[in-house]
Amino acid sequence: MARKILVIDNENLVADICRISLGKFGHEVFCAMSGEQAVLMADNINFDLAIVNKRLEGISGIEAFEMIRQSNPTLAGILVTAHASLDTVIEAMNNGFSRVCKKPIDVRELVQAVSETLKIACLREDITRMKTLLPLYDLSERFFAAESEQAVYEELADAVMREVDVPCVSVMMFDIPSGTLKVVAHRGLKAEFVDNLEIKPGEQIAGRVFQSSVPIILNRTSQYLSPYSDLLKRKELSAAISFPIVSRGKVLGVLNISETRDGNEFSEADIEMLSIITSQAMMALENVRFIREREENSRIRALLEQYVSPEVSHLLMERNQDLLEVGSVQELTVLFADIRNFTLLVQHLPPEQLRIFLNSFFELFAQIVFSCQGMLDKFMGDAALVIFGAPVKTDNPCVAAVTAAIRIMKGFEQLRLFWSEKDQIFEKVGLGIGISRGPMFLGNVGSSKRLDYTVIGADVNIAQRLASETSSGQILITDRVHNHLGEQFPVRIDSNRWLRGMESEVTVYSLSIDETEG
Incomplete structure (x- = not known):
């Protein structure tokens, strides 16, 4: 699997070796000549691995790595140093690095170190994901207890508030007669704000998500990077997600969540969580509709058989x-x-x-x-x-x-x-x-x-x-x-x-x- 790799080294030779040798495996390699430059690059790009020279002018390589991991805690690291002593190895491990490579860099050793480090990182990601997401699959029991479409929508709103821990949730479903998205369940929002709210496909954030079937994350701190930044107008919001509600490949509505607490932001992990929650909700919705259709068919069949064989x-x-x-x-x-x-x-x-x-x-x-x-x-x-x-x-x-x-x-x-x-x-x-x-x-x-x-x-x-x-x-x-x-x-x-x-x-x-x- 291709990964994004950040090389932090003030030597062009090291950057070139990494770019050439790792690029052969499909990895996307980015190079920063200083710790300061690396931190700025990491603000805009979510890296999977950092190859860091310990000795840099200004911010040291280890300090830069620590700063990046504050916003990207799953970032894996390989420390490159000319003095690979036991103390250096211990220091590297204590600061979150998985491997230490000695200069001058041996290409074969580097490729092996990167391969092993990424494998370990993948395992850690899987374990973390399982620990986070496994409890969500228990939601199916709650969803399938719902006896009506409205009950499914209400449970969806409750589940998102409970599992994602957000103050504001709205579930919007497409209303065919009006041709608009309407709020069918909400939490943390004023009734007068949502009761008469109707959004056409393509309008505002929810309408664009419904039309494109692509979720949108907006964080206030990085809002300027998004093409939808002009749509995040409410000043009290620090972050928001609009997520398409999809069933059997068809977009049925949009789930909106928003954060008002300063410093709280959303990430791809939240998208994955919403995906699991909404998929279970839609399975329950299909079940409710199937039961209703079966009952309606039975009623019509009974009515028909009063007239025909x-x-x-x-x-x-x-x-x-x-x-x-x-x-x-x-x-x-x-x-x-x-x-x-x-x-x-x-x-x-x-x-x-x-x-x-x-x-x-x-x-x-x-x-x-x-x-x-x-x-x-x-x-x-x-x-x-x-x-x-x-x-x-x-x-x-x-x-x-x-x-x-x-x-x-x-x-x-x-x-x-x-x-x-x-x-x-x-x-x-x-x-x-x-x-x-x-x-x-x-x-x-x-x-x-x-x-x-x-x-x-x-x-x-x-x-x-x-x-x-x-x-x-x-x-x-x-x-x-x-x-x-x-x-x-x-x-x-x-x-x-x-x-x-x-x-x-x-x-x-x-x-x-x-x-x-x-």
């Missing part, structure tokens, strides 16, 4: 069609079934017995409708409305509707005969079915508090009127339905009828259950 419901869910938002005018076929002389049953049977009969019929009815890929719109006392052609497309909705009508008629007749053995009143009961086709609206109808997924159109009324005019065991269809049937069914023309509420005659065809036997 489980197989059709599964097909619609796989297509990801949100039926609660769908609404359009379509060419559809509707079937309306009406129990004839139902009033006699109401007057003659106890309510509980009437309920049992209706449940038996509607169970039979629903099974047949679903098997023919129809959508059961609703039961209405002694009647039922069915849609063919949507939301699942069929090759010929009219054929499906007539097939279902014939099977329903036969099933009802068997049910009627069964109940006739219990009560003769059922001998006077029959079933009539009307089928029509035409353009109609299919979708949600109602208010925000009560929606009904249904069909509206003139042909819905026509099917209902036809059913009310049938004789028991009769199926009446319109000419539009007839035109789609071909020769599959024994259909005969009935008549042109003036149906109640219609402004013109309707051409009607009929089928009877007896004509469809065999």
